[in-house]
Amino acid sequence: MASPITNYQCPACTGPLHFSESTGRLECDYCGSSFTVEEVEALFAEKNEKARISAEAEQAETSSRDESWDMGMEENGWGADAEGMKAYTCPSCGAELICDETTAATSCPYCGNPTILPGQFAGGKKPDLIIPFKLDKAAAIAALKKHYRKKPLLPRAFAAANHIQEIQGIYVPFWLFDATVDANVHFKATISHEHTTAKEIITETDHFNVFREGSVSMSRVPVDGSSKMPDAHMDAIEPFDYSGLVPFSLGYLPGFLADKYDVTMEECAKRADLRCQNTAVEEMRKTVVGYQTCTVCQKSFKMHRGEVKYALLPVWMLHTKWNGKDFLFAMNGQTGKLIGDLPISWGKFCGLVGGIFLAAFILLCMFGF
Amino acid sequence: MKKRIAAFWLLLCILVFSLTVPAIAASDDSEAELDYVTDIAGILTDEELDTLESEAASISAAYACSTYILVLDNYRLYTDSDSTFNFCMETYEKYNLGWGADKDGILLMLSKANRDYYLIIHGDGAGYAFTEGGRDQMQDRFLTYFGRDDYYGGFRKYLSECRSCLQAAAEGKPIDPFTKKDMEKLVFFCLAPSLLLAAVVGYLLYRPMRTAVKQSSAGSYIVPGSTELRQRADQFSHRTVRRRPRQSDSEGSSGRSYDSSGSYSGSGGKF
Numbered sequence: 002m003a004s005p006i007t008n009y010q011c012p013a014c015t016g017p018l019h020f021s022e023s024t025g026r027l028e029c030d031y032c033g034s035s036f037t038v039e040e041v042e043a044l045f046a047e048k049n050e051k052a053r054i055s056a057e058a059e060q061a062e063t064s065s066r067d068e069s070w071d072m073g074m075e076e077n078g079w080g081a082d083a084e085g086m087k088a089y090t091c092p093s094c095g096a097e098l099i100c101d102e103t104t105a106a107t108s109c110p111y112c113g114n115p116t117i118l119p120g121q122f123a124g125g126k127k128p129d130l131i132i133p134f135k136l137d138k139a140a141a142i143a144a145l146k147k148h149y150r151k152k153p154l155l156p157r158a159f160a161a162a163n164h165i166q167e168i169q170g171i172y173v174p175f176w177l178f179d180a181t182v183d184a185n186v187h188f189k190a191t192i193s194h195e196h197t198t199a200k201e202i203i204t205e206t207d208h209f210n211v212f213r214e215g216s217v218s219m220s221r222v223p224v225d226g227s228s229k230m231p232d233a234h235m236d237a238i239e240p241f242d243y244s245g246l247v248p249f250s251l252g253y254l255p256g257f258l259a260d261k262y263d264v265t266m267e268e269c270a271k272r273a274d275l276r277c278q279n280t281a282v283e284e285m286r287k288t289v290v291g292y293q294t295c296t297v298c299q300k301s302f303k304m305h306r307g308e309v310k311y312a313l314l315p316v317w318m319l320h321t322k323w324n325g326k327d328f329l330f331a332m333n334g335q336t337g338k339l340i341g342d343l344p345i346s347w348g349k350f351c352g353l354v355g356g357i358f359l360a361a362f363i364l365l366c367m368f369g370f
Numbered sequence: 371m372k373k374r375i376a377a378f379w380l381l382l383c384i385l386v387f388s389l390t391v392p393a394i395a396a397s398d399d400s401e402a403e404l405d406y407v408t409d410i411a412g413i414l415t416d417e418e419l420d421t422l423e424s425e426a427a428s429i430s431a432a433y434a435c436s437t438y439i440l441v442l443d444n445y446r447l448y449t450d451s452d453s454t455f456n457f458c459m460e461t462y463e464k465y466n467l468g469w470g471a472d473k474d475g476i477l478l479m480l481s482k483a484n485r486d487y488y489l490i491i492h493g494d495g496a497g498y499a500f501t502e503g504g505r506d507q508m509q510d511r512f513l514t515y516f517g518r519d520d521y522y523g524g525f526r527k528y529l530s531e532c533r534s535c536l537q538a539a540a541e542g543k544p545i546d547p548f549t550k551k552d553m554e555k556l557v558f559f560c561l562a563p564s565l566l567l568a569a570v571v572g573y574l575l576y577r578p579m580r581t582a583v584k585q586s587s588a589g590s591y592i593v594p595g596s597t598e599l600r601q602r603a604d605q606f607s608h609r610t611v612r613r614r615p616r617q618s619d620s621e622g623s624s625g626r627s628y629d630s631s632g633s634y635s636g637s638g639g640k641f
Binding site: 151152153154155181190197198199200201202203204205206207208209210211212213214215216217218219220221222223231232233234236237239240273275276277279280283284285288329331340341342343345350353354355357358359361362365366 | 452556559560561563564565567568569571572575576578579580581582583584585586587588589590591592593596597598599600601602603604605606607608609610611612613614615616
C-alpha cells in the first residue's frame with residue numbers, strides 16, 4: 002500500500018526539498034538543485050494521488066472495522082487521548098509521526114525531512130489559494146527583536162534572557178469572504194454654538210436626525226479557520242497583500258507546517274458578517290460631516306453574500322516562555338508585520354507614570370499655584 | 371539782618387507746619403466720609419448698628435487698619451459698572467476710606483437685593499494681615515450667617531474675624547490657612563492636569579505592549595469605488611439652550627480680583 006505521506010525528494014540526489022521564501026522555488030539542501038513548484042508538482046502528481054487514495058482507503062477501512070468489530074480501544078488503547086490524532090510513518094527514516102488530524106504538512110522530528118500529508122485534504126475542501134512565504138525564519142527573529150525595541154515597560158530581563166522556545170512557519174487556513182452590505186443607519190448629530198452676553202454664557206445645541214442608506218462591497222475578508230490559532234493574533238497581522246495569492250499547490254508546503262481548517266465556513270461567516278456590517282457603518286459615518294458629535298442610534302443591514310475562498314496564508318508563530326508564562330507572537334509571513342503581547346514591568350510602569358505625575362504636579366504647583 | 375533772620379524762621383515754621391499737618395491728618399482715618407458701619411438698606415437696628423460701629427472703631431484704632439461695613443439695597447443703583455470690585459474700589463476712593471497715609475483698610479459691601487457681597491482690601495498693611503487664605507476662611511465663616519439672613523450675626527463674625535487676622539498679623543504670623551478654595555485650585559489646576567498627563571503617558575506606554583487585538587471591521591478589504599450612498603437625510607430635530615452665569619472680566623475663576631496698580635484686592639460672590 003502506498004504511504005499516505007509525500008516526501009518531496011530531489012530528482013537529482015533524492016535529498017529532501019523545501020520551499021525557499023527568497024526564491025519561491027523548491028530547493029535541495031544537499032546538491033543545491035532548485036525546481037519550480039510546477040515542475041515538482043508534475044513530478045510528484047502520481048505519488049500525491051496515490052497518497053490521497055491510500056489515505057481514503059485507510060479511512061474507509063478504519064470505518065468499516067469500527068462498524069464491524071469492537072476493538073476495545075477505550076480499555077486497551079489511548080482512549081479519548083487518541084481522538085483528533087493520526088499516526089504516519091516517515092518515508093525517509095521510518096519513524097512514527099503522531100500528528101493532529103488537521104495537520105497537512107510537518108517535519109519529521111527525527112530526520113528533519115519536510116513531509117506533506119496530501120491525504121489530509123481529502124474528504125474536505127481543498128484550498129483554492131495560497132500566499133507563499135516571502136519572509137524566512139531569520140526575518141521573523143529579527144522582527145521579534147525589533148518588536149522588543151523602544152518599549153520602556155518591557156522587563157529588561159525578558160529582552161536580555163529571552164530565548165525563543167519555538168518558531169514555526171505555518172500555513173494557516175483562512176476563509177476569504179466576498180460580500181456586499183446594504184446598510185440603513187440612523188445617527189444623532191449635534192452642532193453647538195456658544196455666545197456670551199454681559200451676564201451669561203449661552204450654549205445653544207442644535208440636534209439633528211441623520212439618515213444614510215448605501216452599500217459597500219468587500220472582497221476577501223479573512224477569517225481564520227483554525228481553532229488552534231488565536232483570533233486576536235490572526236486578525237492583528239492583517240492585512241495580507243492579495244496580489245500574492247496563487248492557486249494552491251502542495252509544492253509550497255515543504256518546510257512549513259500546514260493545517261487543514263477545523264472551523265467551518267458557516268461558523269466563520271458570522272465573524273465575517275459582523276466585520277462587514279461594522280465597515281458599512283463606518284463608511285456611512287464618513288458621509289456625515291459638518292457636525293460636532295455624531296452617534297449611531299439605529300442600524301439595519303441586508304447582506305449579499307458572494308464567493309467564499311479557502312486559502313492558506315503564511316504566518317510565522319514564535320513562542321517563548323518567561324517567568325512561567327507563555328508569550329505567543331505572530332508574524333505575517335508575507336508583509337512582516339509582527340504582533341504579540343509583551344510582559345509589562347509594573348514597577349517600571351508605576352515609576353514612569355508616577356514620576357511624570359509628580360514632575361507635572363510640582364511644576365504646576367510652582368508656576369500656577 | 372534781624373528782619374532776614376525773622377523771615378527765615380517764619381519760612382521754616384511754615385515749611386515744618388505744612389509738612390507736619392498732612393502727616394498728622396493722615397495718621398488715622400478721621401478724613402473718611404463714611405462711618406465704619408453704614409446701613410442704607412436698613413437691615414440693622416440702631417442698637418445693632420451702635421454695637422457694630424463701636425466694635426469696628428475699636429478694631430480700627432487698635433490695629434491702625436480701618437474696618438468698614440457697607441450695606442446697600444442694590445449696589446447697581448450707585449454705579450454704572452457691573453463689577454462689584456469696581457464699585458467697591460470707587461466707593462473706597464470716593465469716601466476717602468482707610469487708615470493713615472497708606473489708607474489701610476478692609477471693606478465688606480453687602481448688596482441685599484441681588485444677594486451680592488464683596489470684600490475689598492487696600493494698603494500694604496491690610497494686605498499683609500488679610501491674606502488670601504485668611505480672607506477665604508473669613509468669608510466661609512460669615513457667609514453661613516448671611517446664608518440664613520442673620521446679618522447682624524454675620525457682621526459680628528466678620529468683625530471678630532478681622533480682629534483675629536489683624537492680631538495675628540501684629541504678632542508677625544498672619545492667618546493664611548489652606549482653604550477649600552485653595553484645595554479646589556490645587557485639584558483643578560495642578561492635580562487634575564497632572565493625573566491626565568500621567569494617564570495619557572501611561573496609555574501611550576501600555577498600548578504598544580498589547581498588539582494582539584481582534585479586528586472589528588474590514589476597512590482594508592473594501593473594493594475601491596464600491597461605496598455607494600443611495601439616500602441621505604439630515605433633519606433638524608430640536609434646539610437645547612444652556613445658560614451659565616458669566617464672571618466679570620476683572621474676576622478670576624476664584625472670584626478674586628486685583629486692580630492694575632496692585633493696591634486693591636478683593637473677592638466676593640453671592641450669599
